[in-house]
Every structure is written in C-alpha cells, then in structure tokens.
Amino acid sequence: MTQNTPLIRPTDDQAISQAKSLIFGAKYGSLAFTHPQTGTPFVTRIALGTTPEGVLISLVSDLSLHTQALQQAPDCALLVGEPKAKGDPLTHPRLSLQCRAEFLPRTHENFQKIRDHHLKNSPKSKLYIDFADFKFVVFHLTAAAMNGGFGKAYQFSPGDLHPT
C-alpha cells in the first residue's frame, strides 16, 4: 500500500529496525475496529504480547466489546509506540499497523504453546489466562505506516516487518 505522496521516505534498514523495535517493545496499544452495533470506527486500549515467533497477540475475553467486534469484522488496526513522559508526544515515533484478527480458541493446536510463552512474558496473566472465556487473538499484519516525527513518514509491507 502506498499513499502516492512525496512525503513518504524510502524504506531503509534503519526505518525497518525502528519499526520492529516499536512492535516488539509494545506492552500495550490502541486497537481500532468496527463497532458491532454502530458499524463505525471505535478504539480501545489493549495489552499486547507475541507468539514465540514474534507475531503480535492479545489475550482477550469473550465478554469484551473488541472480541465481539473482531469476531464480526476481523479487519482492524493497532497503534504502538507510546510517548515518553517528557517532550512533545507528537514527535515520539509511532507505528500504525493494519491487521486482520484471527482467534485462537483454547482447543487450537497452537494454544498451549502460545499460552506458555505468554505466561513467561506476562506473569500477571496467570490470574485469568485459564478462564474459560479467554482466548488469544493473533494480529496478522497487512500494512504498516510509521510516523517518526515531523517529516519522517515511512510505509512498510508485511514482508518488511516479518519478525524472523
């Protein structure tokens, strides 16, 4: 995906490295999805983790709005890269990820492997990871745009940001 604008810089190794560090450093992010009742955009904050292979995931409850929404309409987006406490938040680099959500129910062949990996990285999740209404959602990347501060815009294909 391109925006056909001269403001987008060519994708280079440094930009790819910065984008990957924003993804793998993300403990949480803003999730945009289509609201199941109104059919319009909605945005919530969610906790993030990864699969052992480095693909972004979240542990979600069937009771939450975003779970119900993504089950109806899996196209979604994530914003990662949180501003520091000091300085202009709009100069802090952030990455907008366009994704397609896939749910991994507890019966999925990869569930246990991802559960164990997630528990290791997010020990507090042991409080609810085995609740019957919780499952994983995997965010498969379709495109990404990074804003590294004024005049520092980049776009990426899924291949650019492949975790391995």
Place this chain on the structure above:
Amino acid sequence: MTQNTPLIRPTDDQAISQAKSLIFGAKYGSLAFTHPQTGTPFVTRIALGTTPEGVLISLVSDLSLHTQALQQAPDCALLVGEPKAKGDPLTHPRLSLQCRAEFLPRTHENFQKIRDHHLKNSPKSKLYIDFADFKFVVFHLTAAAMNGGFGKAYQFSPGDLHPT
C-alpha cells in the same frame, strides 16, 4: 447506546466527573477512522485541543491521511487517558469517544475565535497554525465508554459529558 451487559455500572456524578477530566486533560489521543484506500479501520496519534466552549478539536493538515479520511467518512473515534509511566497501563482509566468530525476551514465564521483560543493553549502551534493547508476539525460526541480499570466500565450519552 448500551451494550446490554450487566458489566456496565450505572452512570453517576463521580464517573461523569472522571470522564470529563479525561477529556479536558487530553493533550493528545488515538484517532480511529476508516482508511480511505482500504475501507478498513486505521488509527493514528493526534494532538488535541478544545474550542472556547470545551469541545474537542485538532489542528490538521490537508496533507495528512486522517484529514483525507475524515473528509470522506466523518464517523470516527478517539481514545483519551494516557497511562502513567509506572504501574499497569491497563488499570489506568481511559475513555473511548465515538464522534462525527466537522471541518472548520479558514473561512468559517468561528475559525478566528477557535484559532486564538488554540494559540493561547498550544503556543507551539503558531509555527504552522496560519499555513494554508491547516484547518480545524471539531469532534462532535455521539457516545462514550469509559474503562476505569478492571470491573469499572461506564457508558455515557453526549448530554452526560456536555462541557458546560
């Protein structure tokens, strides 16, 4: 708008006060909109201000993706309430606002009044506020949902959060 779930607490004065403080304390937020090329959800970070009456606004450029997107499809959403540096970010209160975007071009009768108010609150915007490609977008609230931490969910009508 209700979600028909027993998890939503009754809206009381304390919840309204907390939600209003999240709105009026917001210097930036996550903006969810429909991507003009893909037609799927997208999310970016934007700076926020208010009109003199206290309605959320942003100063945006015609060159930016979110401006082009909101001109095509004005239904959007904002997430405000940023986590503190310490503690679990998912326990920090945040507010999801469903909005309809209205653009105020430089020729609009209220432009000058809002410009002066914005300059007072965001002095750094003087660097670009008078650029020809900049205009204001006003976020008219249609519904709101607050997550005040585990088990503390509320929903609001626009009337509940009216600034005055």
